[in-house]
Amino acid sequence: MKALSRIADFFYPRLRCPVCLTFHEGLCITCRASFFSYDQRILSESESGISMYRHQESAKILISNYKKKMIFSAGDLMGTLLTEKLSAEEERFDFITFAPSSKSSLKKLGFDHGAYLAKRIGHRLHIPVRALFRPSDKEQKVLERDERCENAKKIALLSEHMDALKGKRMLLVDDVYTTGSTVTACLALMKKHGIEGKYITFSRI
Numbered sequence: 398m399k400a401l402s403r404i405a406d407f408f409y410p411r412l413r414c415p416v417c418l419t420f421h422e423g424l425c426i427t428c429r430a431s432f433f434s435y436d437q438r439i440l441s442e443s444e445s446g447i448s449m450y451r452h453q454e455s456a457k458i459l460i461s462n463y464k465k466k467m468i469f470s471a472g473d474l475m476g477t478l479l480t481e482k483l484s485a486e487e488e489r490f491d492f493i494t495f496a497p498s499s500k501s502s503l504k505k506l507g508f509d510h511g512a513y514l515a516k517r518i519g520h521r522l523h524i525p526v527r528a529l530f531r532p533s534d535k536e537q538k539v540l541e542r543d544e545r546c547e548n549a550k551k552i553a554l555l556s557e558h559m560d561a562l563k564g565k566r567m568l569l570v571d572d573v574y575t576t577g578s579t580v581t582a583c584l585a586l587m588k589k590h591g592i593e594g595k596y597i598t599f600s601r602i
C-alpha cells in the first residue's frame with residue numbers, strides 16, 4: 398500500500414496541496430487563505446513593476462517547496478497565480494524573460510527555476526520567452542544587502558546583440574523581491590538596449 402501511494406505521489410503530485418503537502422487536490426482552503434497581497438495594483442498602474450504577495454506564510458512555503466524541495470506542482474501553482482494576475486492586465490508584452498539564476502543553484506537543482514516559471518506563464522499567455530541574462534557566479538540570497546547590490550552590478554547579458562529586441566516590451570519574472578537590486582539591474586540593462594521592461598515578482602520581503 399505504501400509503495401502504491403509512493404507511485405501515486407510520483408505520477409499525481411497534484412493530489413497534494415503544494416503548500417502544506419497534505420492530501421488535497423490542489424491548493425487547500427487553509428493555505429489559500431494565508432496568501433497576503435503585497436501590491437493591489439496592476440502592472441499598467443506601476444512605472445517599473447509589481448510584486449504579488451508578501452513573502453510570508455503560504456507564499457514563502459510555496460517558493461521553498463518549489464526551489465528547495467523541487468516540488469514542481471508548487472512551481473506550477475506559482476505560474477498559475479502569476480498568469481491569473483497578468484491576465485487581468487491591459488498591458489501587452491512582446492516577450493517574457495526571467496532573472497538570472499546562480500551557477501550553484503542551477504547545478505544544485507538541475508534546472509533553471511526562473512526559466513521554468515517564465516515558460517509556464519508564456520505558454521498560458523501565448524507570449525514567447527527569451528533568456529536574456531547570464532547565470533551569476535554568486536547566489537543573491539546568501540549575500541548581505543551591500544553585497545547583493547555589488548553582485549547585481551555584475552549581471553550580464555547572454556549576448557550583446559540585442560537589436561532584434563529594441564523597442565520591444567518585455568516582462569521580467571522573478572520569484573522573490575528582496576532588496577530590488579536584481580530587478581533594478583536587469584531592467585537597467587534592458588533599458589540600455591532599448592527594451593521597454595517591467596517586472597513582476599511572486600513575493601516581496
Ligand SMILES: [Zn+2]
Pocket residue numbers: 414415416417418419424425426427428429
Ligand atoms: Zn495546504
